[in-house]
Amino acid sequence: MTDQRNTSVRRWLKGLFLKRMHRMITCTQFEAFVLSYLDGELPARQRSVFEWHLRLCRECRDYLAAYKRTIELGRAVLGPADDSVPEDVPEDLVKAILDARGR
């Protein structure tokens, strides 16, 4: 019970600190910037605010690392994007297309 209360107080203090500190953002605001940050679209000042939050917040640091690993894995599994190794030519489908052309 005491541990739970300590955790709750810690989170309250963290939330207050992130909200009130100069040039700091909350975790929910951080969330809204993730995509633009990774796309390199954040202006210098916003990028520095984002990275400052990242340094101070263990949760967002862990989250972003796992988010980036997810993108990496998604790319590997959903790809390949290059078409250097095409599938075998399916003869029945080629025939169906050529036959249907005249109709």
Next chain:
Amino acid sequence: MDNETSNPPNRTSGQTGQDSDLDTERLVRDNIGWMLALAVRILRDRQLAEDAVQEAFMHALRGLAGFEGRSSLKTWLHRITVNASLTTLRRLKRLAELPIDQYLPEFDRYACRIEPPWTFLAPAQDVLESEFLRAQLGEAIDKLPNAYRIVLQLRDIEGYDTGEVASVLDITEGNVKVRLHRARAALKKLLEPILRGEVRG
């Protein structure tokens, strides 16, 4: 269908019917492999993909005479294949924006992220080397509603930019960004047992 697909590239005139038939067969043979692979990636179903590719060729061959060369033939065929695949999903009513709230990040009432500590994050190489884990990854991706998975596919894999994805899906660029971020965040949540090393190959 957007303007690019409706306005195909130029073609040499004055060919005999037989030459034209040979050209058509060559066009089909040269491109059907990668077009089918692309349709399978979008539809995740071989039979549906074959139907979509047939539709795509019907559209392409009808429009080939007017092809004006404003884009490369391959770019043009790529867009036609994507459009034919999306038309299939729409026809099957599989593009609805279903809720994925249960997979999205959580925050407490102080706007702080709720994220249990990551004492281990599986290296990508380790995951990808395991057939079992690759299959698990595929299953996790299949749990994403198509409206999100397609954005992920087109932006992260097929190399479309935000504007192009917005154009083929007929949604705003802002909506593309929201869906892309949600798709990635939801996939992260779905992959957590693998990423945390709780499921091993």
